[in-house]
Amino acid sequence: MLIPSQRSRDIEYAIRDVVIPAKEIEKKGKKVYYFNIGDPNKFDFDTPDFLKKEMIKIMKEGKSGYYGDSQGDEELREAIAKRENKKNKLDLRIDDIVVTQGISEGINFLLGTLIEPEKGDEILIGGPSYPIYIQLSRFFGGVPVTYRLDEENKWGSDIEDLESKITERTKAIVVINPNNPTGAVFSENSLKRIVRIAEEREIVLITDEIYDQLIFSSKDSPGLASLTKNVSVIGLNGFSKSYLVPGWRMGYMYFHDPRGILVDFKQSILKEARLRLSPSTPIMKACKVAYSGPQNHIKETNKKLKRRADFAYKRLNEIDGITTQKPEGAFYIFPKVDLGDRWKNDKEFCLDLIKNTGVVFPYGSGFDEKYGKDHFRSVILPPIEMMEEAFGKVDDFMEKS
Numbered sequence: 001m002l003i004p005s006q007r008s009r010d011i012e013y014a015i016r017d018v019v020i021p022a023k024e025i026e027k028k029g030k031k032v033y034y035f036n037i038g039d040p041n042k043f044d045f046d047t048p049d050f051l052k053k054e055m056i057k058i059m060k061e062g063k064s065g066y067y068g069d070s071q072g073d074e075e076l077r078e079a080i081a082k083r084e085n086k087k088n089k090l091d092l093r094i095d096d097i098v099v100t101q102g103i104s105e106g107i108n109f110l111l112g113t114l115i116e117p118e119k120g121d122e123i124l125i126g127g128p129s130y131p132i133y134i135q136l137s138r139f140f141g142g143v144p145v146t147y148r149l150d151e152e153n154k155w156g157s158d159i160e161d162l163e164s165k166i167t168e169r170t171k172a173i174v175v176i177n178p179n180n181p182t183g184a185v186f187s188e189n190s191l192k193r194i195v196r197i198a199e200e201r202e203i204v205l206i207t208d209e210i211y212d213q214l215i216f217s218s219k220d221s222p223g224l225a226s227l228t229k230n231v232s233v234i235g236l237n238g239f240s241k242s243y244l245v246p247g248w249r250m251g252y253m254y255f256h257d258p259r260g261i262l263v264d265f266k267q268s269i270l271k272e273a274r275l276r277l278s279p280s281t282p283i284m285k286a287c288k289v290a291y292s293g294p295q296n297h298i299k300e301t302n303k304k305l306k307r308r309a310d311f312a313y314k315r316l317n318e319i320d321g322i323t324t325q326k327p328e329g330a331f332y333i334f335p336k337v338d339l340g341d342r343w344k345n346d347k348e349f350c351l352d353l354i355k356n357t358g359v360v361f362p363y364g365s366g367f368d369e370k371y372g373k374d375h376f377r378s379v380i381l382p383p384i385e386m387m388e389e390a391f392g393k394v395d396d397f398m399e400k401s
């Protein structure tokens with residue numbers, strides 16, 4: 001028997017782990033509602049035409065199947081620098097950009113390069129959090145520490161809690177805005193307070209802005225890097241969500257480094273990038289036009305998401321034992337469930353729900369044991385009729401339980 005490493009055995013990913021019991025009941029002929037994965041293309045959203053056409057053109061031209069530049073195609077990095085400079089009023093050059101196979105690969109590079117296991121390095125992350133930050137911090141031998149996102153305050157960051165959790169081992173603060181799993185969009189004021197703390201305590205900021213164009217409230221939320229000329233900010237963004245190509249696996253990382261403290265760090269990231277040869281060459285070529293092409297699909301996507309967020313908020317709050325805040329951006333809603341003495345914890349609740357109704361939600365503690373427990377996450381991507389059907393089943397289930 002080949003024994004897997006302890007660190008690999010410790011990995012948990014609630015978003016996909018719930019699929020295993022779902023597949024079992026699906027095999028038995030039960031209808032399953034996969035409301036677990038933030039993939040718009042699994043519902044009635046599709047890649048904009050101009051990107052599809054670009055991809056076809058590239059394939060027809062041929063000769064795009066070679067290994068690309070490890071750091072990313074220069075023309076793509078130029079397009080990315082132009083976009084991030086405009087958004088954040090920065091002066092990034094193409095050397096400050098690293099193209100990755102989805103943000104996921106970038107997070108992998110980043111945490112692997114940041115964490116020194118022997119030193120007990122801590123990564124400060126808003127909780128609940130998209131699981132990869134917590135899971136990979138642990139995988140690389142670090143200590144994920146979560147600061148509270150405050151449900152009573154529309155899931156805004158609890159800045160006092162954040163500040164109280166900084167120690168001399170804190171290596172970086174992670175901000176996900178708009179947020180997965182809560183759907184919150186952070187105010188400029190709270191982002192400025194985080195920047196001020198990072199400046200005072202000389203801590204690097206990591207900002208994941210993958211949903212930055214998917215805001216459907218009236219709130220305006222600036223890029224974190226635009227708020228500072230002193231703090232080093234490592235930005236993560238990509239095409240998966242806003243350009244409806246999650247399966248293309250194309251993301252990037254940029255270094256806003258006003259004090260020049262990331263020079264060696266960036267070189268180590270590039271070593272990791274070289275080790276995996278390159279991102280997909282044809283996809284890099286196609287994504288070159290993403291930011292400069294027609295952007296109408298974004299408005300349409302947000303219009304649909306707003307209607308679906310309003311519906312999910314209203315319908316879920318009607319269910320006895322479930323309460324929720326209203327999402328303002330991204331694809332998610334993160335309701336609280338009154339477990340009473342019916343279920344031991346949120347995981348048991350979600351598994352019971354899958355078994356009895358076929359509705360698949362990842363359990364809240366999979367997004368952080370402390371600040372995610374007693375919750376579940378749903379996507380707000382399905383058409384309203386589908387949500388109506390599924391949430392109706394949840395309602396019946398809650399009533400009968």
Ligand SMILES: Cc1ncc(COP(=O)(O)O)c(C=O)c1O
Pocket residue numbers: 038101102103104105130176180208210238239240246249250251
């Ligand atoms: C906050 C956040 N970051 C990163 C990712 C991963 O994105 P990618 O497809 O670019 O790997 C996701 C996907 O759901 C996400 O929600």
